[in-house]
Amino acid sequence: MPKSGNSTVGYGNRGFLSGLLVGIVCLGVAFGQVGTAQTPPPQPGTPQTAPPPNQQPPATPPAAAPAPANPNPPETVTHDEPATFKARVNLxxxxxxxxxxxxxxxxxxxxxxxxxxxxxxxxxxxxxxxxxxGGKAKSAEPDEKGPEKPADQSLPADAPERFVAYVFDDIHLNAGDLMRVRDAAGRHMETLGLTDRAAIFTTSGQIELEFTDDRAKFHDTLLRLMPRPITSGGIARCPDLSYYMADLIANKNDQIALNAAAYETMACLNMDPTDPSSLPTATRMTEGAARQEVSNGSQETRVSLIVLKAVIRRMSAMPGQRTIILASPGFIAPEQRPEETEVMDAAIHSNVIISSVDARGLYTDSTFDASQRSSMNANFGRIKAQYDREAARAQADILAELATGTGGSFFENNNDLEAGFKRVATAPxxxxxxxxxxxxxxxxxxxxxxxxxxxxxxxxxxxxxxxxxAPKHLTDAQENAKEELREAIFSREEMHELPVDLHTQFFKPNEETAKVTVLMHVDLKRLRFRKAEGRNRNDLTIVSALFDRNGNYVTGNQKLLEMRLKDDTIEKRAETGLTVRSSFDVKPGTYLVRLVVRDAEGQLMSAANGSIEIP
Structure with missing residues (x-):
């Protein structure tokens, strides 16, 4: 008889951006680790939380005296040890x-x-x-064996297929732009379809709404949005330096920028232009202000990129098409280019498209803005306005780069923000x-x-x-294997490289609980084996997961099926194949089922979708 054991995988999704400013949020999937103890079963229907990353596995008991080698080892063993995959080249x-x-x-x-x-x-x-x-989900066949009822695996009409995360850059947005882009997003949300789910996140981490089709919750959350700059935003500053101009002064020794800002400092402090000490004093004050603005701007940019990576990780756990809409006035990243690349790489590997809406709308030249301070020197005033225009373009550049680098769209220089959301929300x-x-x-x-x-x-x-x-170190082959499985389990794409089928059953011991069984059936006639020591060898890593009607992860497990089959066994099992079961305790309801199987010999993968409705 094969040995069996389940490795339950859990994820905590609530409030995942809170506390972002005091530490990097770590989200993701930790597939089953080698262990001698059975993982306790989860509470019915409740999303599980993964163990802390620093938690150590139970101490291994002292080893007993080695047993004599088994002259006739079992042909199949199923347990929760992850498979070892060959290293892949850096792509x-x-x-x-x-x-x-x-x-x-x-x-x-x-x-x-x-x-x-x-x-x-x-x-x-x-x-x-x-x-x-888009894409079509696979319909699996019911299993007629056992006391359980075969489940109807055709996906329900409102099964989530597209996930849209609205990310509002409340760190950089001013109150007027935030109100306009918030209202446009609310109107756009009304156009989402039956199979769409929407979420709200903010770069400050203060406001968030998990993926839902509840429009009332969506609008209530929008009304709570407000500017939340990390630094003293909204307070009149003297001089009024952008991060872009401050970087030129503090890091690039741009004397023209320094002089232009210094004359603005003299004007806003009402310094006497005829006093020989005014300009040197204003210059020193400007240099200090530039260093402070670089520090503040760098921190705000870094936090914004960290949040985007966290949202990408969160979206990688959604089983369908994934789009992030970043509503922002833009920001610059002179010192964070590697972090920006990491965001794009993470999005590409998680099949997440980032699209951007420039919340400033139609650009207006500050040269003609009567609300702006005038410089004591008209020439330097024009130069300052030129730097402001360059800063505006630089802020837009990162929005464009994130979009073009991930297959998304960028909407800019237009006040019809609702049309912008409509354009960028639709994936190519x-x-x-x-x-x-x-x-x-x-x-x-x-x-x-x-x-x-x-x-x-x-x-x-x-x-x-x-x-x-370029990376600074090579990634571990085992980590690459886990990442590939994680990406596959949270995708909706179906793959058929291996001869496996998905079946489901459920059994209700009472009205409050149910047991769902996911069955993986493999056709041995069409599976590739490697001959060694008179046996036919291959290992299958089998990952099963359940999602709720909004696409949120509920529970899952991973198994490793080690096959060391004799020739006559393959002949006997040619018609029936092999079946591996994974069971879950849940509450009645509708669940989406995802099965991913990968083999060790051919490095092939199959993935299937199903659905269970438990009355």
């Missing part, structure tokens, strides 16, 4: 959207239609796929993923500029990420 993933002259996304292109350059050097595209928005109908392995890549963290061209454009244009930063 750089590049999402590309190709559009025609009307701006429509174009499908039907092939790998050979693209040219990819890394630091102007042509690269060999080793991974290629075309992604289409088609986009391509190009992957390549950089040759002789140095682990030095340096920036690599990327360029993607079409061999025969024919009026088509391509949008792709602009570059990436």
């Amino acid at each position: 750089v993933m590049v999402p590309v959207v190709v559009r025609d002259k009307q701006g429509h996304a174009v499908g039907g292109l092939h790998q050979e239609d693209f040219l990819l350059f890394d630091k102007s050097k042509p690269q060999v595209i080793t991974k290629f796929s075309i992604e289409k928005s 109908e088609y986009f391509y993923i190009l992957g390549f392995s950089p040759q002789n890549l140095k682990l030095d963290g340096s920036f690599h500029a990327l360029k993607v061209n079409l061999k025969d454009p024919g009026g088509l244009t391509s949008q792709a990420r602009r570059g990436y930063y």
Whole structure:
């Protein structure tokens, strides 16, 4: 008889951004670890919380005297030890959207239609796929065995397929822009479909709403939004330096910027321009203000990027199409470019599209803004206005980079913010993923500029990420394997590389609880084996998970099926195959089921979707 054991995996999703300013939020999936003790079963239907990352496994008891080798080892063993996968080469993933002259996304292109350059050097595209928005879920067949009732696995009509996270940059937004973009988001939310789920997050971490289809909760949360700058936002400053201009003064020794700001300091402090000491004093004050603004701006940018990564991790746990809409006036990241690249890499690997709405709307030149202070020197006043224009463009650049680098859209310089939300919330109908392995890549963290061209454009244009930063160390092969499984379990994409099928059953011992059984059936005739020591060897890692009707993770487990089969066993099981069961205690309700299976020999993967409705 095969041995069996479940490794229950849990995630805590409530309030995951709270406390962000005092530490980095760590979200994610920790698949089952090797252990000798059975994990206690979860409480019915309640999302479980993963153990703290620093928690040590139970101490291993003293080893007993070694037993004599079993001359006839079992042919199949199922337990909760994760499989060991071969290391994969370092891949750089590049999402590309190709559009025609009307701006429509174009499908039907092939790998050979693209040219990819890394630091102007042509690269060999080793991974290629075309992604289409939306998709159909797989219907699984019921199992007729046992006392349990076979579940209807066709997905319900309102099963979530698309998840939209509205991220409001309340750190950088002023009150007027925040009110306008908030109202536009509320109107846009009314247009979301039956299978859409929406969430609200803020860069300050103070306000959040988990994914829901409850529009009343959504609007109530919107009304709670307000500017929450980390530094003293809203207070008149002298001089009024942008992070962009402060960086030029403090880090790039831009004397023109320093002089322009110094004259503004003299004006706002009503210093006597005829006093020879006024300009040197104003210059020293400006230099100090620039250093402080760089410190403040760097902190606000870093927190904003940390929040985006946290939201991406949160969205990676949603089983469907994932879009982040960042509503922001933009910000600059002169010292945080590697962190920005990490955000894009995380989004690409989690199949999350980031789109951006510039909440400032139509840009207005500060030169003609009567509310702005005038400089004592007209020439330097014009120079200051020029720096303000450059700062505005720099702030927009990061919004554009996040969008183009992840396959999203960027809406700017337009006051119709509702139309902006409508445009960016719709993922491109088609986009391509190009992957390549950089040759002789140095682990030095340096920036690599990327360029993607079409061999025969024919009026088509391509949008792709602009570059990436080289890693400073190689990732662990075992961690890569876990990450691939995690990405697959929280996707809705179906894969059929292995001959496996998904079946479900449920049994109700009473009106309050139910037991769901997820069955993985594998066809041995079509599975690849490696011959060793007279046995046919392969290992299957099997991950099962349940999600509620809003796509929130409820519970899951992982098993490893080790097969050391004799030839006659494969012949006997040719028609029946093998079945592995995973059971969960839940409350009655509707659940989405996700099954992912990966083998060790062929490095192949299959994934299937199902649904269970327990009355």
